[in-house]
Amino acid sequence: MSKTANKKVVCEKLIEYGKKDRDIVALTSDSRGSASMTDFGNQLPDQLVEVGIAEQNIVGMAAGLAASGKKPFITSYAAFVTMRAIEQVKVDVAYSNVNVKIIGISGGVSYGPLGMSHHALHDIAVMRAIPNIKMIMPADRYDTEKLMEELVNYEGPVYVRVGRNAVEEVHQSADYEFEIGKADQLSGGSDLTIIATGELVSTALKAAELLEEDDLDCRVINMHTLKPIDEKAIIKAAEETGKIITVEEHSVYGGLGSAVSQVVAENHPVPVKVFAIPDEPAVTGYPEDIFKEYGLTPSNIAEKAKEMFD
Structure with a gap:
């Protein structure tokens, strides 16, 4: 790739x-x-x-x-x-x-x-x-x-x-619709939705592939626009899959996870798990090392996702 x-x-x-x-x-x-x-x-x-x-x-x-x-x-x-x-x-x-x-x-x-x-x-x-x-x-x-x-x-x-x-690249080609304010659904799924933004969308897709090996049907949404956020896509995911995970390269406070949680809480409450950088001075290191330190990896996301079904 x-x-x-x-x-x-x-x-x-x-x-x-x-x-x-x-x-x-x-x-x-x-x-x-x-x-x-x-x-x-x-x-x-x-x-x-x-x-x-x-x-x-x-x-x-x-x-x-x-x-x-x-x-x-x-x-x-x-x-x-x-x-x-x-x-x-x-x-x-x-x-x-x-x-x-x-x-x-x-x-x-x-x-x-x-x-x-x-x-x-x-x-x-x-x-x-x-x-x-x-x-x-x-x-x-x-x-x-x-x-x-x-x-x-x-x-x-x-x-x-x-x-x-x-x-x-998370898209095979430029043959898809891109609209500011409208989420980009990359894969369908009925068991769980992973909503990611920015350059961790590829990580979310890899996590979804790992979940498929355990027969979990995972929807992946590329939420490229954080403001205005696509509330319809979030509510639809909550209604149709019942569980949501968010993935972002940002503090756990005030980012994608917070925005998605607010929409879910106000419209269709379901379990939401946020993967982000915790409230601490982030460690120093190469990006891949920092992602590993804080569990922003496909394997960790998949493992924590499976726990939502226990």
């Missing part, structure tokens, strides 16, 4: 659309290399703004560009653009409701060896609480391609989080 970094796809699509539309502007915060935006700068130098390590400034400048009719895309570290610059995101972008796309790169524990300062494990909770901003986490290159196609023409603030490393 081939692997591609979603951030690389972001750059490829921005180059493609930027050549057609001179109003598209990319902004980086000393993150051109990390965001895979070097080619964009080489091919469209007049449409790239480098602000240096100044996340508050990059958000303010993007808001100003948007207010002037430009279509700014911020490509900055997820951990910093959602923490250091959150006041600017809230006031300059959300409150003003300007057309700014914030691409948070190296989300989750992508920068695992650099420790907690570089982990982006609270961005879902923060961004979902701010009005006017949509929040999206594509699962693979196809999700990212389709998302970028929509974002180019979508008017309004959007926060997108992608990881640093190449990820497995």
Whole structure:
């Protein structure tokens, strides 16, 4: 199975659309290399703004560009653009409701060896609480391609989080429907539903395959849009499968698990188990080591899922 970094796809699509539309502007915060935006700068130098390590400034400048009719895309570290610059995101972008796309790169524990300062494990909770901003986490290159196609023409603030490393494809091709705010059901099932987001969707699919070996029919949903979340898909899963597991590269508080649990509790209460990073400073290490430490692996998810049937 081939692997591609979603951030690389972001750059490829921005180059493609930027050549057609001179109003598209990319902004980086000393993150051109990390965001895979070097080619964009080489091919469209007049449409790239480098602000240096100044996340508050990059958000303010993007808001100003948007207010002037430009279509700014911020490509900055997820951990910093959602923490250091959150006041600017809230006031300059959300409150003003300007057309700014914030691409948070190296989300989750992508920068695992650099420790907690570089982990982006609270961005879902923060961004979902701010009005006017949509929040999206594509699962693979196809999700990212389709998302970028929509974002180019979508008017309004959007926060997108992608990881640093190449990820497995969860779709066989681009032959499927992608719609902001509508969940993507990857497999059917009547015994249990696994709802995952971002680059752990592939982990959820592998867990479902393990459960099939124990004759458990597992539905897998790619919840790429965290806000607005697809309540209909969640309620349908609760009604039809009776048990739900959520999987995310985020704190156990305020993320996908919290959002799904709220929808379930208010509409059709069923057991929900949340797989996420616990409420502690996450360990330092490579992403795969961190996932193993906290049980975000196919084998652990499958084992805990089976316990829901005891």
